[in-house]
Amino acid sequence: MIQAHSLDKCYTLPGQSISVLKKVSLEVNEGEFVAIMGPSGTGKSTLLNILGCLDVADAGSYVLDQEIISTMDDGALADIRNRKVGIIFQSSCFVDYLNLPDNVAMPGFYSHPPCEHSRQRAIELLKQVGLGHRLTHLPSQLSGGESQRVAIARALFNHPRLLLADEPTGNLDRENSAEIVGLLKRLNTQGLTIVLITHDREIASAADKLYRMQDGELSSDSDD
Numbered sequence: 001m002i003q004a005h006s007l008d009k010c011y012t013l014p015g016q017s018i019s020v021l022k023k024v025s026l027e028v029n030e031g032e033f034v035a036i037m038g039p040s041g042t043g044k045s046t047l048l049n050i051l052g053c054l055d056v057a058d059a060g061s062y063v064l065d066q067e068i069i070s071t072m073d074d075g076a077l078a079d080i081r082n083r084k085v086g087i088i089f090q091s092s093c094f095v096d097y098l099n100l101p102d103n104v105a106m107p108g109f110y111s112h113p114p115c116e117h118s119r120q121r122a123i124e125l126l127k128q129v130g131l132g133h134r135l136t137h138l139p140s141q142l143s144g145g146e147s148q149r150v151a152i153a154r155a156l157f158n159h160p161r162l163l164l165a166d167e168p169t170g171n172l173d174r175e176n177s178a179e180i181v182g183l184l185k186r187l188n189t190q191g192l193t194i195v196l197i198t199h200d201r202e203i204a205s206a207a208d209k210l211y212r213m214q215d216g217e218l219s220s221d222s223d224d
């Protein structure tokens with residue numbers, strides 16, 4: 001599913017240049033659940049953004065689901081992202097004047113206007129993540145754990161083949177974190193490939209494989 005080889009990423013600011021990813025290589029097979037752990041500021045989100053086609057590396061190659069991402073222009077990247085990737089961020093942004101089904105259906109707006117079919121799919125997804133009883137709520141009327149469930153439902157809307165989660169339990173208590181991880185695990189057993197970033201070893205233990213990010217370098221947990 002993911003073949004990333006020797007990715008470099010550098011941010012240039014006035015007077016300085018920061019090398020954030022250094023020859024990062026990662027392979028993720030279809031149906032795998034991979035976790036990446038590492039201290040803050042070591043390049044985890046930068047890597048996830050590149051894997052999610054939100055950003056591009058300066059050097060190296062990236063193949064996602066047999067498509068060569070590293071040579072694509074912005075339009076092609078947006079198209080791939082829309083067709084293949086679902087992303088969950090640590091704090092999700094929702095449109096607060098829209099109810100939950102309309103928020104979940106947002107990723108579909110890119111390819112077609114909202115319709116009854118997309119609304120039904122959004123409701124189905126909200127039920128799947130345990131929010132069938134909150135359909136008329138607005139995002140501001142939810143708890144932190146519920147918000148993350150909506151973020152998961154929204155990430156699934158376009159039937160992604162790959163789900164990327166950037167510290168999805170970072171703002172949650174233990175119980176809610178465990179529920180979100182249980183939900184991700186269930187999606188993984190249904191065939192979804194998942195890459196999860198987390199600070200929490202217990203959460204990382206839900207994954208099949210663990211990688212560590214340190215100063216922009218990625219290593220397999222079994223290497224040390």
Ligand SMILES: Nc1ncnc2c1ncn2[C@@H]1O[C@H](COP(=O)(O)OP(=O)(O)O)[C@@H](O)[C@H]1O
Pocket residue numbers: 011012013018020038039040041042043044045046047
């Ligand atoms: N757009 C940017 N411009 C300049 N520096 C950035 C930018 N995004 C991130 N960085 C820097 O890159 C480093 C890695 O950031 P990030 O990937 O967000 O780390 P992590 O997710 O592991 O906490 C940090 O030092 C951060 O300050």
Ligand SMILES: [Mg+2]
Pocket residue numbers: 044045046166
């Ligand atoms: Mg981060």
